[in-house]
Amino acid sequence: MSTFVGWFSHSQISTMTKILLVEAHAIVRIATKLILNEILGPVNIHESQSFGASLDQLASDQFDLVMLDLTIPEGESYHMIQKLRAIQPGVRILIFSAKDESLYAPHYLKAGANGYLTKLAPDAEIKKAILAVLNDERYVSTTVRQQLGHNTSTTGLNHDSPLQYLSPREMEVMDLLLKGKWTKEIAGELKITISSVSTYKTRIFEKLEVSNLIEMFNKVQLYSGSQS
Amino acid sequence: MSTFVGWFSHSQISTMTKILLVEAHAIVRIATKLILNEILGPVNIHESQSFGASLDQLASDQFDLVMLDLTIPEGESYHMIQKLRAIQPGVRILIFSAKDESLYAPHYLKAGANGYLTKLAPDAEIKKAILAVLNDERYVSTTVRQQLGHNTSTTGLNHDSPLQYLSPREMEVMDLLLKGKWTKEIAGELKITISSVSTYKTRIFEKLEVSNLIEMFNKVQLYSGSQS
DNA sequence: ACATTGTGTAGTATTATGTCTACATTTGTT
């Protein structure tokens, strides 16, 4: 059952490949390590169970790849990409998340991730994604690839996720809103005024064509089955 | 690194232990199988990627244990317990979910689950949970155990939904709230003052033990079952 | 290079909502 695929091509890396798993769920880390060993052979894997911890690890060690879960404790949505890159500009970042890819992938790719892999992906797809990113290719599922291609408006019909039209900041606010945070709380968390949060809220509602939280909840739920 | 613990005690089961993993994420299934093999030795594992599929499998095969993720496609919150038991009354059910245990565990235990294991649990805890449930013990984390102990008033088999404690008027207001109506609108519709609506809202939140609309939404979803 | 749209951010005035308190009616309980 060993599916050792061999070293990834163009192997510029002479020392052992070093990978950081940023993932709070032990059960996921276990299987990920297994898969990494299957496709890469002996490999140097470090783990973080919070985003803060991952920053520390990046600061003290050079990594080839970071596999990043989005629902990590201390997570800061798309800012995480920037913060990781601020420490190691060249590090490859593969998002590995349970959040619906068609909803979130475009945003994270835009923010600079090298790939977005959903946890719904089968075994083979996971391997493909890891190898692709290690070879400096961008990884997205075919679904998302089509989605990204489509929305360059050729057909009047686009049944893409409405979330695509949200700006990064709006996205961030929406996530917090979806967690049940109130305006004031969000303002504090993002260190902006309540007024600004209100503005985002208004714009989000407009873009999503909803008029209240519940409708928004339903609309997003529609596209994003699960995440917990 | 093999942590084979041996057969679980009181092994009434002569044939090979049969386990059903109801889990949409391949990555989680992989590690779970690994762990099961570590603690139980050779074991007969089946997998379902949707709740519907799991019902089919239960109907055609006898299982010792079902490990059930709550965010499974076609999932129906706590009704799933009843439906599984309707097919195999004696089957042990261990919830294995990423949802916050202190919020959800009590409800699922009341609904009849044999244990609630969070995906945040470390390796060792996962093993403990599986073995406990296979030995017909109820498994909960120590956190939740304390939580359950606290409200001794509810300790007595009260396995109904908190929605039952709402008065008719409160129920009415809640329904409107769930439709996204705002306070003012509800007041108009029910021909009472805004102030009264506010009072109901407060009482509803108290009874449901939630602090905002989103939590309320989730809680109600939990008890009033399926739709998607 | 210039015009336009999108994005991040707030101030202020206005409006909505929540909190605390209160009280008359039911309803439930010994």
Next chain:
DNA sequence: AACAAATGTAGACATAATACTACACAATGT
């Protein structure tokens, strides 16, 4: 029957949220 708890309802007052408006700066289109 007698008393306690739950229910339906509000007023006064305090706090929170929104609508407008505005503006700088980035991104994009022509």
